[in-house]
Amino acid sequence: MFDGMQKRVVSMWFPRLASDRVLRIRQISGPFALTLKEHNANRLYCLNETAERQGLYRGMSFSDARAFCPDLISATARPDLEARFLASLRRWAMRWCPWVGIEGNDGLVLDITGSAHLFGGEAEMLDIMRSRLIHTGLSVRIGLGDTRGAAWARAHYGEGAALADLPVAALRLDEGTVTGLKRMGLRTIGQLSDTPRAPLARRFGSELLMRLDQALGAQPEQICPVVEPPHYGVRLSLPEPIGLEADVMAAIARLLERLCNKLAKQQAGARVLCLTLRRVDAAAQDVELRLARPMRNARSILSLFQRGVTDVDAGFGIDQIRLEAVQVESLPARQITHIGTRNPDRRDDLISRIGTRIGLENVHRFLPADSHIPERAFIIAPAAYSQPESGWVSLHPRPVLIFPPEPIVATGNRPPTHFRWRRTELTTGRTTGPERIAPEWWLDDPNWHRGLRDYWRVETRQGRRLWMFYTPQNPGWFVQGEFA
Incomplete structure (x- = not known):
């Protein structure tokens, strides 16, 4: 579709992603920093603009930072939450184009080839991106280029600058390579591109030339969008409220058929299911079902919901039902043969039925332990989260x-x-x-x-x-x- 069209790439860099995430919820007007423990020392991980103006910087010892800035407000960094926040920003950025990838731990890369005209052109598109992100309290720098490397360089070292005028660090090189190039008098990308390549390759290796060619477009660099994990949730909105147990179970049966079809396509089975029943007064009740093994048989699962649905207070009626598999495990298809008629899943199904009454964690099984002492020769484990052992080895019989x-x-x-x-x-x-x-x-x-x-x-x-x-x-x- 885009054959012959010039490729255009946008790089979004969030220099204060971690601190902006916290400050969007907790408003602080003074200097603020997030700290992270590295090598038994607490150091600044991310800080706001006010803290930077007072001379603080990333990697600085927290004790030194407090000495320089006694008014510094701090909190512990949560890299896991920042990764989730960046993933949510990636999903938001898909409104601009379908090809969006994550760049490091604080950036996004977008392939906007063929989509800028939908927003009035490239300049208008970038203005809308920037204004919406700033409005939500995020610091952002946006670079545009014909290649991924050029866009990254402009986002980090000069949004409107020519690529040849940017420093060599804009090629995503390590600090040692950048220092070595500066000692040779090569400070900009233009100076580097005019230098003979053979001496550079002998001294710095092939990665330097690869980064240069990627930025200039001589070597392609793909943008790999993150594959969205499958969502195992289905919902049913009812035209009229229902309250009879039989009607609710019939609705759940319809939802289970749709959910199990999704699971079958992914060769997966549900271990934990959450049923949400929303009443007409906006109140909601949840029914959680834990299974002893991954399942995707709608008929077998439906009967296990019976007890939980019986205890639900429908009030003036239920107008929406949502069913989600919140914990999923692999369940590949099994070959059916004429040999043997035993069903190995019956025991797990029995455990599931008992677990719906007394709690799945209260159903236990004995497993062998590595000890010749009789009272230590076994352990007790939850039956739903362990496998039966066939290797009970004992030279002499043991009492029950x-x-x-x-x-x-x-x-x-x-x-x-x-x-x-x-x-x-x-x-x-x-x-x-x-x-x-x-x-x-x-x-x-x-x-x-x-x-x-x-x-x-x-x-x-x-x-x-x-x-x-x-x-x-x-x-x-x-x-x-x-x-x-």
Whole structure:
């Protein structure tokens, strides 16, 4: 479409992006700076114009800054929030052209080829950009050029200057290269372009010439727009308010079909869903659904919403329903074969159903742990956020129920013939053992202060199958578990 048309690029530089973001919310008339800890020292990260006029600068020690400017107001920098803010500015800039990329951590680059005439020309477009950004409280410098490098150079070193008159630092070079060029007497881009290339390449490497060619247009440089992540949200506005549970569930079913189709196209599944029901009085109620596995089957998910919808107060009616998958995981398609009929997802679906009643985080499973001590040989983890282990390795059987050791009265190093446990007289029928277990000497466990343990499986004539141990170093008998 644009074959033969001269490429035009706009570079937006926000020199005070971090401080402007904070000052848009918190108005401060005096000197203000954001600080960031670097190499165990608190330094100025970004500051407003008032602070710069008082001699403060980026990278300055915060203690020195307070000595120079006692009235300095400071706050801690949040680079993560600044990145999100810059991403929102990128989305805003897409009103000017579809090709918008992020330049570093404080700039944007726009390919406005073929779109300037929609706003009255390039000059008018830049004026509108600048006025709208300044109106929102942002400091901005805008450069225009035939290449990305030229636009960046004008935004940072002179908006209306000729490219040849700009300093060599405008070529996006590192400080060492800029210093070396100045020592050779090469201070502007024009002087650099008139210098023989071979000596420059031998001394400074190929990156210098690449940056020069990119700025002059001899070497192309692409503008890569950021790919928007898929949004998994659907909404339904109702012509008439509804309040019956059956009507709400029918509306949710329609939304789930649309949402699951979106998920299927991206081969993804929802782990957390948020249902928002807006009433006619503008109040809204949320129903959150957490799943034990990523799902995109509308029919299976719909039944899990039933309990949450039942507890909703519809008031005078619901006129809008919104459904969003707020946490999504990969769910690729699986090959269906004729071998095997077991459904590995049934367990996770059961966990999801139980979780809707008691909370997904309250459903636990046992997982093996790397320890030969019986009470440390397992951990308890949330079932929805862990995978079952098939590698339970034990040379000797372990009881289903393990509890703290309970002493019994007995003598000798073999299980007693008769003993009393939990107010019950028991008679030994059959025994298996012993299995000697030594304590973990590298851990200080008061439960193992008696030393070695010789474990026995004891089947009593009364039907109890106990797990007992004897401590030979400090003689005594204990019951620690019971087999099913």
